[in-house]
Amino acid sequence: MVFETVCRIIAERIECDPESITRESTFRDLGIDSLDTVDLMMNLDDELGLELELDEKLETVGDLVDFIESKQE
Amino acid sequence: MLKGNTAIVTGGSRGIGAAIAKKLASLGADVALLDIGNEEQAQLVCEYCKSEYGVSAAYYSCNVADFEQTKQVVTQVSKDFANVTVLINNAGITRDGLVMMMNEKQFDDVISVNLKGAFNMIKHCSRQFMKNKCGRIVNISSVSGLSGNAGQANYSASKAGLVGLTKTVAREFASKNITCNAIAPGFIATDMTADISAENNPLAAQIPLGRPGTPEDIAGAAAFLVTSPYVTGVVLRVDGGLGM
Numbered sequence: 001m002v003f004e005t006v007c008r009i010i011a012e013r014i015e016c017d018p019e020s021i022t023r024e025s026t027f028r029d030l031g032i033d034s035l036d037t038v039d040l041m042m043n044l045d046d047e048l049g050l051e052l053e054l055d056e057k058l059e060t061v062g063d064l065v066d067f068i069e070s071k072q073e
Numbered sequence: 074m075l076k077g078n079t080a081i082v083t084g085g086s087r088g089i090g091a092a093i094a095k096k097l098a099s100l101g102a103d104v105a106l107l108d109i110g111n112e113e114q115a116q117l118v119c120e121y122c123k124s125e126y127g128v129s130a131a132y133y134s135c136n137v138a139d140f141e142q143t144k145q146v147v148t149q150v151s152k153d154f155a156n157v158t159v160l161i162n163n164a165g166i167t168r169d170g171l172v173m174m175m176n177e178k179q180f181d182d183v184i185s186v187n188l189k190g191a192f193n194m195i196k197h198c199s200r201q202f203m204k205n206k207c208g209r210i211v212n213i214s215s216v217s218g219l220s221g222n223a224g225q226a227n228y229s230a231s232k233a234g235l236v237g238l239t240k241t242v243a244r245e246f247a248s249k250n251i252t253c254n255a256i257a258p259g260f261i262a263t264d265m266t267a268d269i270s271a272e273n274n275p276l277a278a279q280i281p282l283g284r285p286g287t288p289e290d291i292a293g294a295a296a297f298l299v300t301s302p303y304v305t306g307v308v309l310r311v312d313g314g315l316g317m
Binding site: 038039 | 200203204245246248249
């Protein structure tokens with residue numbers, strides 16, 4: 001569920017097919033820099049109704065999904 | 074000019090902070106004054122902003138050196154006010170003494186308020202700026218940080234630190250329409266400098282413009298930086314020509 005939401009928001013941002021994004025996709029490969037990652041988190045805040053505070057660098061989409069899921073518990 | 078925007082001003086109860094708050098209010102900004110312990114004076118500034126300029130204004134007790142407290146206060150301000158887009162990091166203290174006489178606490182206290190305080194505020198406000206797609210940060214540095222000043226190792230180090238912080242923040246956030254600039258006031262007549270009178274300060278006699286600065290002189294420069302979207306990473310000396 002979180003994974004699908006993340007993929008959709010990333011896909012909207014970089015204008016690609018959500019299906020092409022996997023857990024292993026790195027933000028670098030997707031052309032998303034670290035500041036964009038923060039921006040992305042804020043979009044996800046709104047979508048998921050969370051206040052996510054990013055205090056570590058995330059490399060892959062899977063890292064981000066795991067991070068969000070850990071905060072939802 | 075700033076109608077619909079909210080400005081957070083730290084150390085806003087008196088001196089340069091109060092003058093900046095009033096100036097930004099005169100341009101239409103709602104103001105949130107953060108200060109530690111000067112509630113009465115801060116409320117007077119709030120009342121002035123409200124009655125003179127018809128903006129909203131409120132005081133928040135906050136020790137900017139406290140990471141968690143700054144987080145809570147910024148969250149509260151964002152709930153109370155719409156569209157926080159301006160941050161003036163003005164809160165500052167002095168604990169002067171020659172290096173050989175300065176103790177650890179004097180050094181740490183000044184760095185904590187003047188430098189870490191600015192970081193804390195920027196860190197927590199940046200989230201709001203990103204959400205609001207606009208941010209104007211002004212850090213009040215000092216000529217002491219650019220040229221050094223005997224008896225102010227802690228203060229000048231903190232103010233020089235603000236210059237580095239300013240430029241890094243300017244670079245990190247430039248693509249997000251968030252600017253960050255610093256003002257380096259020279260010799261300004263405020264409560265903080267009241268014990269250094271113009272007569273016994275040899276620097277004062279060397280000011281080309283022939284007088285100490287006023288808080289309003291600094292407020293004018295702050296208003297310029299806040300309303301100049303194409304200026305970032307600048308350290309603006311406002312010192313009557315002292316440093317040229």
